[in-house]
Amino acid sequence: xxxxxxxxxxxxxxxxxxxxxxxxxxxxxxxxxxxxxxxxxxxxxxxxxxxxxxxxxxxxxxxxxxxxxxxxxxxxxxxxxxxxxxxxxxxxxxxxxxxxxxxxxxxxxxxxxxxxxxxxxxxxxxxxxxxxxxxxxxxxxxxxxxxxxxxxxxxxxxxxxxxxxxxxxxxxxxxxxxxxxxxxxxxxxxxxxxxxxxxxxxxxxxxxxxxxxxxxxxxxxxxxxxxxxxxxxxxxxxxxxxxxxxxxxxxxxxxxxxxxxxxxxxxxxxxxxxxxxxxxxxxxxxxxxxxxxxxxxxxxxx
Amino acid sequence: xxxxxxxxxxxxxxxxxxxxxxxxxxxxxxxxxxxxxxxxxxxxxxxxxxxxxxxxxxxxxxxxxxxxxxxxxxxxxxxxxxxxxxxxxxxxxxxxxxxxxxxxxxxxxxxxxxxxxxxxxxxxxxxxxxxxxxxxxxxxxxxxxxxxxxxxxxxxxxxxxxxxxxxxxxxxxxxxxxxxxxxxxxxxxxxxxxxxxxxxxxxxxxxxxxxxxxxxxxxxxxxxxxxxxxxxxxxxxxxxxxxxxxxxxxxxxxxxxxxxxxxxxxxxxxxxxxxxxxxxxxxxxxxxxxxxxxxxxxxxxxxxxxxxxxxxxxxxxxxxxxxxxxxxxxxxxxxxx
Numbered sequence: 001x002x003x004x005x006x007x008x009x010x011x012x013x014x015x016x017x018x019x020x021x022x023x024x025x026x027x028x029x030x031x032x033x034x035x036x037x038x039x040x041x042x043x044x045x046x047x048x049x050x051x052x053x054x055x056x057x058x059x060x061x062x063x064x065x066x067x068x069x070x071x072x073x074x075x076x077x078x079x080x081x082x083x084x085x086x087x088x089x090x091x092x093x094x095x096x097x098x099x100x101x102x103x104x105x106x107x108x109x110x111x112x113x114x115x116x117x118x119x120x121x122x123x124x125x126x127x128x129x130x131x132x133x134x135x136x137x138x139x140x141x142x143x144x145x146x147x148x149x150x151x152x153x154x155x156x157x158x159x160x161x162x163x164x165x166x167x168x169x170x171x172x173x174x175x176x177x178x179x180x181x182x183x184x185x186x187x188x189x190x191x192x193x194x195x196x197x198x199x200x201x202x203x204x205x206x207x208x209x210x211x212x213x214x215x216x217x218x219x220x221x222x223x224x225x226x227x228x229x230x231x232x233x234x235x236x237x238x239x240x241x242x243x244x245x246x247x248x249x250x251x252x253x254x255x256x257x258x259x260x261x262x263x264x265x266x267x268x269x270x271x272x273x274x275x276x277x278x279x280x281x282x283x284x285x286x287x288x289x290x291x292x293x294x295x296x297x298x299x300x301x302x
Numbered sequence: 303x304x305x306x307x308x309x310x311x312x313x314x315x316x317x318x319x320x321x322x323x324x325x326x327x328x329x330x331x332x333x334x335x336x337x338x339x340x341x342x343x344x345x346x347x348x349x350x351x352x353x354x355x356x357x358x359x360x361x362x363x364x365x366x367x368x369x370x371x372x373x374x375x376x377x378x379x380x381x382x383x384x385x386x387x388x389x390x391x392x393x394x395x396x397x398x399x400x401x402x403x404x405x406x407x408x409x410x411x412x413x414x415x416x417x418x419x420x421x422x423x424x425x426x427x428x429x430x431x432x433x434x435x436x437x438x439x440x441x442x443x444x445x446x447x448x449x450x451x452x453x454x455x456x457x458x459x460x461x462x463x464x465x466x467x468x469x470x471x472x473x474x475x476x477x478x479x480x481x482x483x484x485x486x487x488x489x490x491x492x493x494x495x496x497x498x499x500x501x502x503x504x505x506x507x508x509x510x511x512x513x514x515x516x517x518x519x520x521x522x523x524x525x526x527x528x529x530x531x532x533x534x535x536x537x538x539x540x541x542x543x544x545x546x547x548x549x550x551x552x553x554x555x556x557x558x559x560x561x562x563x564x565x566x567x568x569x570x571x572x573x574x575x576x577x578x579x580x581x582x583x584x585x586x587x588x589x590x591x592x593x594x595x596x597x598x599x600x601x602x603x604x605x606x607x608x609x610x611x612x613x614x615x616x617x618x619x620x621x622x623x624x625x626x627x628x629x630x631x632x633x634x635x636x637x638x639x
Contacts, residue, residue, distance in 0.1 A: 111605035118601040287423035
């Protein structure tokens with residue numbers, strides 16, 4: 001029983017990472033109907049930015065760990081937002097202007113991710129960086145369960161991020177514009193909404209979430225390597241698809257569903273089977289219900 | 303006679319390459335580059351069948367190559383070599399000279415079966431979602447190989463070399479070069495025949511407008527199944543050849559980067575152009591060799607090439623034209639269509 005609850009806690013933590021990254025995937029897909037395959041690598045960039053900022057603040061500037069943490073979270077989110085917007089401006093927008101085939105945009109997105117990964121590997125080398133400890137780990141034990149404060153913080157952050165995003169999309173004017181573009185990208189500019197500005201804002205939101213996930217991940221698993229974003233990005237994408245891509249609630253729920261599935265598999269089968277099971281679930285899901293849990297099927301007019 | 307002159311010229315060129323390799327006029331490095339060129343020709347043209355002619359978007363081609371490579375290697379080790387993994391050889395190793403195509407066909411058949419995993423979902427899903435399915439299959443294949451200890455798992459697999467050695471003991475020829483060239487020529491032959499058949503017309507109809515093709519009595523599901531199987535089967539043949547050329551397999555060698563290479567070649571050559579695929583495969587292999595001193599930067603430059611291609615010339619070198627559309631005089635010497 002204790003073992004079970006311990007695994008539930010682990011799954012909640014993993015689910016938080018997946019949900020945070022899946023939110024970004026879903027936002028961009030909802031507005032642009034573009035799968036931003038570089039999103040996992042934006043998460044990786046976030047972890048690296050957090051690492052360099054933290055070592056600089058702790059070492060050269062000589063701040064305390066608490067102040068450092070308070071500084072690196074907004075800094076990283078800002079940096080990853082810049083990366084996301086840069087990708088949109090350099091790679092996706094010219095293609096959108098030309099009215100290129102969707103396929104070309106998808107290929108471009110995949111290639112941007114590869115460039116980020118391998119560029120990082122080429123610039124910084126393959127040596128793994130270890131993230132400095134900012135918050136002393138305290139373990140709360142009750143009823144035979146042990147929870148670190150970091151785990152609780154990660155879960156709380158994911159829930160808070162989801163709440164903020166949900167508020168933005170459903171209650172604000174810019175959220176209304178985002179939903180409008182998702183609904184009909186042709187009519188919305190005629191209503192006086194600047195589509196490019198909305199799209200940039202979407203990228204800022206999504207990439208900022210990825211950056212936040214990057215900081216959290218680097219603190220929880222303090223070993224960084226250039227390819228860390230690839231697999232977790234894919235998993236988050238699977239989560240978004242399971243939830244129904246283009247739906248915020250779906251992404252949040254899908255992240256936790258996938259995490260529970262993976263941790264459940266790892267508890268029963270050998271842990272090397274995790275990826276195999278995750279991708280197999282994706283395959284079956286795409287085959288039987290491509291719209292996901294919350295997604296709505298769109299009929300094609302002939 | 304005049305109609306077949308280009309075929310004869312090609313045959314003479316291939317025999318010439320083998321002869322040069324035999325007398326040692328071209329060194330081993332040039333030979334290996336030529337072999338990789340031929341393997342890349344198979345990869346590019348088979349992916350072009352799905353991405354170009356059928357207009358679907360498959361980006362997990364490396365996975366099928368992986369299936370073919372592993373199945374082909376295991377077959378070749380079981381049949382012709384005494385290995386510690388699979389025991390004594392089932393057949394006399396000297397028979398490999400005649401029976402080596404069995405190994406290639408076995409790898410191709412296994413990969414074609416793996417292609418069904420992609421083909422069946424493609425009846426219902428299209429576009430982006432099908433791309434995701436193919437990528438997922440690529441990952442599934444790799445993690446399945448990782449978990450299979452019988453083929454070495456993450457440590458990799460060696461022991462295909464003795465089969466080639468056994469052939470060399472019967473008749474001293476550059477056997478691998480011969481098989482690779484035969485494989486590439488056969489693959490091009492199959493694809494050209496397939497695309498220009500009635501089935502191929504249906505495939506091109508699917509790429510134009512699937513619903514319209516369905517209404518005009520094209521059996522889209524059947525064609526998709528066959529096309530995916532042909533494409534992935536040929537990728538499997540390429541994998542089996544690759545395994546015997548390199549002599550060492552590792553599941554990591556067939557990941558998304560391998561699939562990316564195949565995609566770069568298809569889009570560089572032009573979607574729906576076989577001659578474009580061949581030209582692009584040759585050029586791209588040369589480019590990779592030129593970029594080799596840059597090591598890891600190579601993998602920054604290759605995606606960059608593809609991005610620039612998508613921005614400025616999305617139709618690639620040839621578009622959907624064959625050589626005969628650009629140089630009409632060539633039609634006298636070869637039937638392209």
